[in-house]
Amino acid sequence: MHPSHVPAHRSTKASHEIAPGVIPSRRTTSRRLVGIFLAATLLTGCQPGSTTTAASSPTGPAAPPPATPTPGTATAPGLTAPQRLTTLAATITAAPGDHTTEPQQGRPTRGGDLSMTTGYVFHPEYLWHDTGTSAGLMPANPPAGIQPAVHIENPEAKRRAHELIHVSGLLAELTVIEPRRATMAELLRVHTGDHIQHIKTQSDLRGGGDAGDGFSPVGPGSYAIARLAAGGLIELVTAVARGEVTNGYALTRPPGHHATADRGMGFCLFNNIAVAARHAQAELGLPRIAIVDWDAHHGNGTQSIFYTDPSVLTISLHQAGCFPPDSGWIRENGAGDGTGYAINVPLPPGTGHAAYLHAMTEIVLPALERFAPDLILLANGFDASVFDPMARQMLTADSYRAMTRMLTDAADRLCHGRLVAAHEGGYSPFYVPYCALAFLEELAGTTTRVTDPLAAVVADYAAEPLQPHQNAVIDEAAQLVSRIGAHEIAAAP
C-alpha cells in the first residue's frame, strides 16, 4: 500500500515506539545541557533578520512557552530567547508518549494514485569508503602541524540519516532497491579510461590514495564502493523508468557531482548522477534529462560533462564562490549546441529559506517547464543547511521539505513523477538526518511522527525574508530561462 492512501494516523501506528529525537531518561540531563548550550550559542550569535536575540530580549519575566513544541512551524520567531530555550528543553526531554505532533497529510496530488511508490537505495559498503585521518579536509601531516583527525566527508552523517529513516518507520513504507556495481562500459559513458584506471590504482594501494585534487581520499577498496554508488543510482533510475517505482532516493557514498570526466575532486570519485543520466538516455528511452543540483557547492563536474549537450539541462543553486573557487557563475551558460542548457544561480552566503524558494519559483520550475524533461535527477546536498560546516547558507529541514514538494509537483506535471535523487554533500552529523528525513517524507508523500527537534532554535534563520542582494542574483539568473531552446530554434531552417 502506498503511504498516500493511508489514513493520517497510519504512519504513527507504523512507527516504532521509540521516537528519534526523544532522549532516554538516563541521558536526559547531559543531553539537556548540551541542547541548552547549543541553543544559547545560537541565540546569542549573529542572526540575520532576528528581532529576538538575547541582547534585544525583554528583561522582564518571559511569557509561558506553547504547551506543545511546534517544530517546523512559523510560530517560533515570535518567541523570546528564554522562551525558545524552554521550548527546546521541552523538545529534547519529552518522553515518547509526549510526542503529540499530528501527522501531516500526504501531498494532495498523490491522493488517488494507488500505484505511487518511492524507491530507496542504500548499502553498508557506502559507509566503508575510508577517507582516512584528514583534519577536516586537510590531509593529516604531523610534521607540518596538521594533527590526524576525521575527514569531513566521513560516514557519520549518512549512517545517521539511514538510521533515522529506518527507526522513524519510513523505511518500511519505501521500496528497497539493491544496488550493484556500475560496469566499466557504464562508467566509460562519462569518464575517461585513464580516470577510471587512476581510481582503481589508488584504491589498490595499501594505504589508499587520492582521486585527483589532493583533498579527495580514495581508501583501500574504494574503487569497488564508488562503482556500487554509481550502480545504485543506475538501478534506481532503471526502476523508475520501468515504472516499478514512481521516484526514489539513493543514499549513496562517495558523492559525485564535482567529479569531471577525467578527474576526481571535492570528495567525488565518479560522477554518479552523470553516469545515471547517460544510462537513462542509452538504455531506458529517456532522452531529455534535467539535473537540478541544490548542494551548497557548484555542481561543476556535472556541468562540465554536459556543457555542450542540449539533451541534458543542468541547474545548480549554490553558494557563490564557495567550491570550486571561481566556478558556477551566471555567465557559465553552456557552449556550442549546449548553449543555454547550463544554468547557475550563485547565491550569496547567508541565503536561506525564502530566497531558495524564490529561486525555485523564478528559475528552477520555469526552466523545467520550458525544457520538458523525461526525467528529473536531483543532486541532493544537505550542506546548504544552517548547521553545515562546509558552507554558509541557512536552510532548515523544512526548507528541504518545501523545495522537494516543488520538485515532485513539477515531476508530476512534466514526466509522470519521475524524480530520482542522489545523495551529495551534507556534513552536519546531527542535522543532515532531519533534512534527509524531511526530504524523503515529502518524496514519498507521507510523514512520520519525527519532527525537526531544532526547528525552534533556527526559526529566525528560517524566517528571514528575501534580501535585495539575493533577489538581484535570482533576477539576473532568471533571465537565462528564456535561453533554453533558443539554440534549437535558431538552428532550425
Ligand SMILES: [Zn+2]
Ligand atoms: Zn557540497
